[in-house]
Amino acid sequence: LNSGYEYFLEFNALSLNSASFSFIMLFDWLSFLFGSYVLFISSMILKYTKEYMLGDSHLNRFIFLMLLFIFSMLMMIFSPNLVSILLGWDGLGLVSYALVIYYQNIKSFNAGMLTALSNRIGDAALLMGIAWMMSLGGWNLFTLKFYTESSLVMFIYCFIILAAITKSAQIPFSSWLPAAMAAPTPVSALVHSSTLVTAGVYLLIRSSEGFSSMMMMILLYGALLTMFMAGVGANLEFDLKKIIALSTLSQLGMMITILCLGGSKLAFFHLLIHALFKALLFMCAGAIIHNLNSTQDIRSMGGVSYFMPLTCVCMNISNFALCGIPFLSGFYSKDLIAEFLSMEMPGIFIYTLFFMSIGLTVSYSMRLSYYLFWSDLNFTSLMSFSDNNTKIMLKGMMGLVLLVIIKGSILSWILFETPYFLILPSLMKLLTILMIFLGSILGYEFSQMKFYYQSKVMRHISGSSFCANMWNLPILSTYGLNHYFLILSKSYFKTLDSGWLEYYGSKHMFYNLKFFSQLAQIFSKNHLKIFLSVCLIFIILLVLFFYLSSLFSAQPWSRWGDAYIFSYPQDMI
Helix, strand or coil: CCCCCCEEEEEEEEEECCEEEEEEEEECHHHHHHHHHHHHHHHHHHHHHHHHCCCCCCHHHHHHHHHHHHHHHHHHHHCCEHHHHHHHHHHHHHHHHHHHCCCCCHHHHHHHHHHHHHHHHHHHHHHHHHHHHHHHCCCEHHHHHHHCCCHHHHHHHHHHHHHHHHHCCCCCCCCHHHHHHHCCHHHHHHHHHHCHHHHHHHHHHHHHHHCCHHHHHHHHHHHHHHHHHHHHHHHCCCEHHHHHHHHHHHHHHHHHHHHHCCCHHHHHHHHHHHHHHHHHHHHHHHHHHHHCCCCCEHHHCCCHHHHCHHHHHHHHHHHHHHHCCCCCHHHHHHHHHHHHHHHHCCCHHHHHHHHHHHHHHHHHHHHHHHHHHHCCCCCCCCCCCCHHHHHHHHHHHHHHHHHHHHHHHHHHHHCCCCCCCCCCCHHHHHHHHHHHHHHHHHHHHHHCCCCCCCCHHHHCHHHHHHHHCCCCHHHHHHHCCHHHHHHHHHHHHHHHHHHHHHHHCHHHHHHHHHHHHHHHHHHHHCHHHHHHHHHHHHHHHHHHHHHHHHHCCCCCCEEECCEEECCCCCCCC
8 A cells, every 4th residue: 555556467368359358357556455354243243243143044055145246346356357357347246145144034135136137237237338338359457547528438437327326225226225234143254344336435435536527427316315314214214124224325426426526545444344333233233133033113112222331332333423423443444525615615405405315314223222222111012132142243343343443544554655634623623523413413303203293204115115115116127117028028938938839849848749749659569561552552552653664754844835745646546
């Protein structure tokens, strides 16, 4: 990082038709840092899995799937070749599908299909990008920036952006991320915090140098709206894991927002810090769910801090880091991002929406903390739960807690060669802290709803359900669309696959073969009689043929006009 070394290894496999098929490995500070984070978080989560999945009959399969997932991620991180990125990319999609449907029920299968099919759009975009790059003579991602004048390269960049926003679940592909919470919690901690969803952001960071200003602007507005939508949705959600998933969505929006304003290093900084505290948040949530007999509804929780103090301390630390409370790791990246955005001053709409989203982040964190730790006991039954039940899980969590506290400051010293020098008016400087206070008050008010209150949420049920359902995105992008394609495929299957193609294809051939084989079988059953009969018929036909040929051989065919006439011998007449 300090010396600026980059090792670029290229293995040329084949040169064909002026295109070079080569496998490229790039080792620089960006890939090493991200790769080490992925490996460290994965190791902590695998330790955590040991107890969380205890007694599972297919634990080995689960571990192998997780390892395959990590391998796919590393393939994507270390290789800037678009073909090998696609291999890692498809590996991520396929293994995440297998992990989402790990608990086999209808909900998991639906969530798995939604995840896989949403990500297929991005895979198809990458494939089209690969096909278009054929004319450039190679698939190296870094050669693209030398052709920025070409409209062909602009198309390739559009495909890369499409792939990235499907993988990072930005609008309009946001509906799959909360649905993917059907997976076991270790999967959510690994896949939906540090690896799968950040793959899209990482690809954008790698290729952002060549983006045009128009692309950046469209991406910026999409990311901002995603960030705001996820913040509002998380404030009205009651499923613990979905709240954390929407929080991930909000933070991804923040990374892409700052990337579009030119702060790619800042986006990478926040990506690393977010991976740490979000993995810890998921692990704490998993420990609570595990102890509560798989209850995920936060209304059924309360007073958890009395029984599981250590888990709750970890969860509070990661929650504070998420909010950007000063001097925890999240503060260093979020505060820097907010001040950088204030310096850029991209416009009042972007500025307002960004700071409102920061306030909403604190609001849902506060609401979550209230429901889990400070409210009254709301358990459905008296279950025995304590930190002693999750000793191995706590070891996995403890590996991350220290980093969540100190890693932000360490990275802020190491990552930037020259520190950001930001001069702002006092109010703009303090606006982040102000939004944190306002958000915490809002979150407290959200959670202090008694049954005899006239609930504002219930009075405006259409508006609140619109926000809680992520602006009806699941209906618009999946449930509202997929039945058209299913009906079409059903009619094709019925008329073509099971209809005409069956008749003229396999079934018809089968009937013909059956008929001829039955005929042959009749021959084989009565072979001597039939053989002699066939011989007799053959001899009779042969004699008849010779007789007729001798009869007509005296005068051959003669042609007169357009008619053919037979001329018989004179003596016959």
